[in-house]
Amino acid sequence: MYNTNQLNLHIRWVLDKPTAPGWRDKRNTTGLHTLYWIHEGRGTFHTDRSYPVHGGMLAYMLPGLQMDMESDELYPLQMTMILFDCAEVDYDEPSLRITRVTQLELPFLRTFHSDKMRELSLLFQDIYRSWVPGVAGGAMLSQAKLLSLLYDLHSATESQVESAHGAVEQVKQYLETSYNTDFKIHELAERFGISLSYLRKMLHKAVGMSPKHYHTHIRHEHARHYLMYSSFSVKEIAEVCGYLDEYHFSKSFKQFNGVSPSAFRMAFKGAD
Numbered sequence: 508m509y510n511t512n513q514l515n516l517h518i519r520w521v522l523d524k525p526t527a528p529g530w531r532d533k534r535n536t537t538g539l540h541t542l543y544w545i546h547e548g549r550g551t552f553h554t555d556r557s558y559p560v561h562g563g564m565l566a567y568m569l570p571g572l573q574m575d576m577e578s579d580e581l582y583p584l585q586m587t588m589i590l591f592d593c594a595e596v597d598y599d600e601p602s603l604r605i606t607r608v609t610q611l612e613l614p615f616l617r618t619f620h621s622d623k624m625r626e627l628s629l630l631f632q633d634i635y636r637s638w639v640p641g642v643a644g645g646a647m648l649s650q651a652k653l654l655s656l657l658y659d660l661h662s663a664t665e666s667q668v669e670s671a672h673g674a675v676e677q678v679k680q681y682l683e684t685s686y687n688t689d690f691k692i693h694e695l696a697e698r699f700g701i702s703l704s705y706l707r708k709m710l711h712k713a714v715g716m717s718p719k720h721y722h723t724h725i726r727h728e729h730a731r732h733y734l735m736y737s738s739f740s741v742k743e744i745a746e747v748c749g750y751l752d753e754y755h756f757s758k759s760f761k762q763f764n765g766v767s768p769s770a771f772r773m774a775f776k777g778a779d
Contacts, residue, residue: 509595509606509608509612510595510597511657511658511661513595513596513597513598514593514594514595514596514608514654514657515593515594515595515596515605516591516592516593516594516650516653516654516657517591517592517646517650518589518590518591518638518646518649518650518653519536519539519590519591519592520536520588520589520590520640521587521588521589521590521634521635521638521649522587522588522635523586523587523632523635524543524584524585524586524587524588525583525585525586526548526550526578526583526584526585526586527578527583528578528579528580528581528583529577529578529579529580529583530576530577530578530583530584531575531576531577531578532575532576532577533573533574533575533576534568534572534573534574534575534576536590537570537571537572537573538570538571539570539590539591539592540567540568540569540570540590540591540592540593540608540611541566541567541568541588541589541590541591542565542566542567542568542588542589542591543565543566543568543586543587543588544565544586544587544627544628544631545560545561545562545563545564545565545566545584545585545586546562546585546586546587546628546631547562547582547584547585548561548562548578548579548582548583548584548585548586549561549562549578549579549581549582549584550576550577550578550579550583550584551576551577552566552574552575552576552616553574553575553576553577554572554573554574554615558615558616560584560616562585562624563618563619563620563624564616564617564618564619565616565617565618565619565627565660566615566616567611567613567614567615567616567617568615569609569610569611570609570610571609587631587632587634587635589631589634589653591650591653592607593607593608593611594606594607594608595607595608611657612661613660613661617660627656630652630656633652634649634652634653634656635649637649637652662676674699674700674701674706675699675701675705675706675709675710675713676713677699678695678696678699678701678706678710678718679710679713679714679721681695681699682718682721682722682725683725686722686725686726686729686748686749687726687729687747687748687749688749689749690722692706692707692718692719695718706718723759723763724763726748726749727759727760727763727764729748730744730748730756730760730768731764731771733747733748734768734771734772734775735772735775741753741756741757741768741769744756744768745757756768
């Protein structure tokens, strides 16, 4: 399990890959992560079994996966391929830890339709055009776009938008962006149209915490950053983070972090 906030990647190769009728090939570079976006056509990917593929599908191949590919005789595959390295970069001052990611939490195949299909086709073409190897800054823009794509793929699929799972994602986003306001969990469940028990269960599965604990976690992360990087007083931080007063903020912060806000700030400044 990795933290998506800490993902860092390096594109090794981007290739537009039109194929001929009946084309056959194998995955030659198995030491990297690979994405294949299928713009159009039909074909088959063979791993431990055979998978029919067609336009509008995204294939993710983790490092080490052996695969053979072939195109349909009448409707050959038109694809864009991205080869990349991926690592988790944990910057916890004053140390830096880099861990190579050997598998992303993505399905092997995923199908997209209509507007999302067109959006992804344009994005993959854009990444192909913006990747310029061997030139200073020639990969920076394409890597930023790929990172944005991976965030999107990790967040939700099309089928989740109007589903209960999508509602849980909306609640999660609400808790993350409304950290400076209080809430009642049953009101959020009603607002987003899901049961309270399902919301508690699925949010805990997603983030490993209850809604209240997750909200407090996000609130204190913001407070920690104010203490580390701003000149706001403890009273001002209590206010911008949604606490009634400095006393309640300091009490909660100490319970959550083990030290008072002032002691945390002093320890951080002393480490500089």
